Amino acid sequence: MPLTKRIIVCLDIFQKRVVKGTKFVNLRDAGDAVELAEYYDGQGADELVFLDITASSDKRKILVDLVERTSEKMFIPFTVGGGLRTINDIKEILRAGADKVSINTAATMEPQLIKESSKIFGSQCIVTAIDAKRVYIQTLDEAKNKYIVKVGDNSFWWEVYINGGRTPTGIDAVLWGKRATNLGSGEILLTSMDFDGTKDGYDIELTKIFSENLDVPIIASGGAGNPQHILDVFNYGKADAALAASIFHYNEYSIEYVKRECQKQGIPMRF
Amino acid sequence: MTFYIAIIDYEMGNLKSIYKVLNYLNVKTLISSDSKVILKADGVILPGVGAFGAAINNLNEKKLIPIINQIINEKRPFLGICLGLQLLFTESYEMGQFYGLNLIKGKVISFERSNVEKVPQIGWNNVEFQNEDHFLVENIPNNSYFYFVHSFYAVPESRESILGLTEYGNTKFASIVYKDSIVATQFHPEKSGKYGLRLIQNFIDYCKK
Numbered sequence: 001m002p003l004t005k006r007i008i009v010c011l012d013i014f015q016k017r018v019v020k021g022t023k024f025v026n027l028r029d030a031g032d033a034v035e036l037a038e039y040y041d042g043q044g045a046d047e048l049v050f051l052d053i054t055a056s057s058d059k060r061k062i063l064v065d066l067v068e069r070t071s072e073k074m075f076i077p078f079t080v081g082g083g084l085r086t087i088n089d090i091k092e093i094l095r096a097g098a099d100k101v102s103i104n105t106a107a108t109m110e111p112q113l114i115k116e117s118s119k120i121f122g123s124q125c126i127v128t129a130i131d132a133k134r135v136y137i138q139t140l141d142e143a144k145n146k147y148i149v150k151v152g153d154n155s156f157w158w159e160v161y162i163n164g165g166r167t168p169t170g171i172d173a174v175l176w177g178k179r180a181t182n183l184g185s186g187e188i189l190l191t192s193m194d195f196d197g198t199k200d201g202y203d204i205e206l207t208k209i210f211s212e213n214l215d216v217p218i219i220a221s222g223g224a225g226n227p228q229h230i231l232d233v234f235n236y237g238k239a240d241a242a243l244a245a246s247i248f249h250y251n252e253y254s255i256e257y258v259k260r261e262c263q264k265q266g267i268p269m270r271f
Numbered sequence: 272m273t274f275y276i277a278i279i280d281y282e283m284g285n286l287k288s289i290y291k292v293l294n295y296l297n298v299k300t301l302i303s304s305d306s307k308v309i310l311k312a313d314g315v316i317l318p319g320v321g322a323f324g325a326a327i328n329n330l331n332e333k334k335l336i337p338i339i340n341q342i343i344n345e346k347r348p349f350l351g352i353c354l355g356l357q358l359l360f361t362e363s364y365e366m367g368q369f370y371g372l373n374l375i376k377g378k379v380i381s382f383e384r385s386n387v388e389k390v391p392q393i394g395w396n397n398v399e400f401q402n403e404d405h406f407l408v409e410n411i412p413n414n415s416y417f418y419f420v421h422s423f424y425a426v427p428e429s430r431e432s433i434l435g436l437t438e439y440g441n442t443k444f445a446s447i448v449y450k451d452s453i454v455a456t457q458f459h460p461e462k463s464g465k466y467g468l469r470l471i472q473n474f475i476d477y478c479k480k
Contacts (some may be wrong), residue, residue, distance in 0.1 A: 002393045003439060004416065041464060046395055057331045072291050077418060077462050097287060100461065121282075122389060187393065217393055240394070258330060270395040270416040 004268045005234050006046040006241035007255055008219060009108055009248050011036060013052045013082070015062060018249065022133070031104025031249070034069050040248070041074045043255045049243060050191070052082030053164065059083065062220040064096045079127055079189075088159050090117050094125060102189050104129040105162040108169060108176065111183055118184030127219075130167050131156040132173035132206060133193040147174040147213075158206055165193055174209055181216050188214060189243070192222040199225025199246070207237030219243050226246070227253060227261040234267050274479065275299040281329040281341075284356060289461045292468065296476055306338045315342050317455075319354030323363040323379065326354055327371065336372065341400070343374055343453060348478040351455030353421060356448060358447025359455055360425050374455030375450050377427035387440030391422040398435040398446050398458070405434055406445065407454050407470060411438035415466045417446070417458035423455060442460050 011018045011033055037048055050070075052063050067080055080093050081102030090101050107114050107128055118126045135155040137143045146157035158173035177188050178216055192203035199213050200223055207220040216241035220233045224244035233239045247253050259269040276293055278286050280302045284459070293300040301308055309315060317339070319326055330369050340351055351359055360371045363379035382390045383463035395416040400408045419437070424444040427433055434454070435447030447458045454474065 002396070003392060003419075006394055012334075071288065072295065075292055075295075075462060075468060076464050094285065095287070097285075097291065099285075124320075124393060141306070186391070215389060218387060240389075 002268050004046070004270045005260060005262065006219075007044075007230070007269075008047045008241050008243040009040045009045045009255070010049045010051060010221065010243050010245040012053055012245065013050050013063070013066065019053070031050065033066055034073065035247075037070045037074045037078070040255070041076050044259060044271065045076065045255055047076060047241070048078040050080045050082075050098075051165050052080070053081075053101075057146035060089070062090070064092055064215050065115060066255065067093055067096040067098050071243060072179065075181030081127070081129055081189075083111075087113070087117055087120065090126075100125040100127050100187070102127040102129040105164075107180065107185075108160060108162050110170065111179065114183040115182055118186065123184045123186035126185050127187045127189050128177070128179055128185040128239075129189040130173055130180075131161045131191045131193050132203075132227055133165075133168070134203075134206075137160050145175075146172045147209060148166065151205060151207060161193060172208070172269070174213055177210055177214055185216065187217045187219060189219045189221060196221070197246075198223055201225065201229040202233040202237060202239075202242070204232060204237045207233055207239050211240075227258045228234075230258055231262055231265055231267065233261065235265070245270055272311065272334050273299060273304070273443065274313050275301055276316060276475070276478065277309045278318060279309060279335060279367070280304045280315045280345075281326065281333055281335060283326045283329060283356045283393050284318065286318055288470075289316060289318050289352065290473055291326070292461045293475075295473065296468070296472055304333045304335060307335070309335075309338055310341065312347075314348040314350065315339075316350045316352065317355035317358065318352045320420075321354060323354065323357060323365040323371070324367060324369045327360055327369055331374075332360070338370060339369045339374075346452040349453045351453070352461070353457060353459060355422060356427055356455035356457050357444065359448070363423065365423050374453060375425075375427055375432050375448055376429065381423050382439065382442060386442050392418065392419050392439045393451055395438060395463075396437050396446075396458075398437050400435055400447075401433050403424075407434065407449070407451065407473050411466050411469050411473075411474050417456070417460065417463040417467060419446075419458045419478065421457060427462065438446050 080098040085106040218237035221243040260271040437446035
């Protein structure tokens, strides 16, 4: 039996609570973070991601405390991201007990952060998070030096957004992913802004182009609405891990059920 | 003296996560590089994340190598984790050639990209126990999954040192090794959910005997 595909549960953290928005807005409350983390460990999650979306002056202190308490009670790998900007921020979170950090805006603005942090802490704990959105084009001239995909009559490339999906950068997501990997990032957490919150399935094209062009594991994110979507992103998107939130938070499907469905189709899963 | 476990502190990686598991299991634990603390412990854990050469240098500088040798000679319970497994071997080819503790004969080599999909191996993989009656894997189903993060693996000279085997791509490697009072895992039991906790509990129970 080979290395398994991973089912990762994402907890969007606001203060100490888990919330989940759709299309990056409209927050709904889903429960206490440490309790939920323990619960998902017990349910068979392979990994957890904490994405801190708190925007207050004491946010770091609250997050560090949360990471500390989680790591005392939950013994599967977990990644923490959201507003980490410096080597010191990363050090603080790893010291509190996180296994990996995900960096997004700061890495895009200052790519050397990936190089420095992976040198100090090891590539395995530096995850680059990329929020990507399709840019549809009419002619190839509109998108020079971009990775263009054609699906039916539509041609498009993916643009990197930062600041929680609010700011477009003009950067090609695939090129940025390659560069982040070359700088030492050990994994990519890839979120489709077009599909996030829709429950229509992952952006298979996006996941596939990353998996085929990068040498590190790709975590697909955004759009999971049912087990078939997860199966599709493994089979066709070639993802190494699938991240989901609301389908688990609102008890639509259990992790166990999703894993059984994947296993039936020959995807290696951990039980 | 109260029962306690010592985690050897040689400044390689996050020792806190293994400390937190022992705390969770209600075991008194000391993180230390002090020979007196380590030598009096009921069991010793050598964790580690990072490069082999740097790790051996740190053990040397902190004069910990004779301490480890003494623990092994006295047949006290000893658990190596990840880099802590690799250090037990004769030599490693990670970024050059380095001599290890030579407590188990064999070498440490890298996965070859032609044989596996991605290096490092990151994620959950299963372990085929070679001796299901060994104390370390008691009450753990054979072929259970554990969490791995590594680019290098150990190749013991003798098959008798192999307690667990794992397959990654076309490479089958020793994921648990043992010899006398030494046990060591390439995976991270402290990050491997319930079976990881069980394995650590098994080690603690062994230390109590």
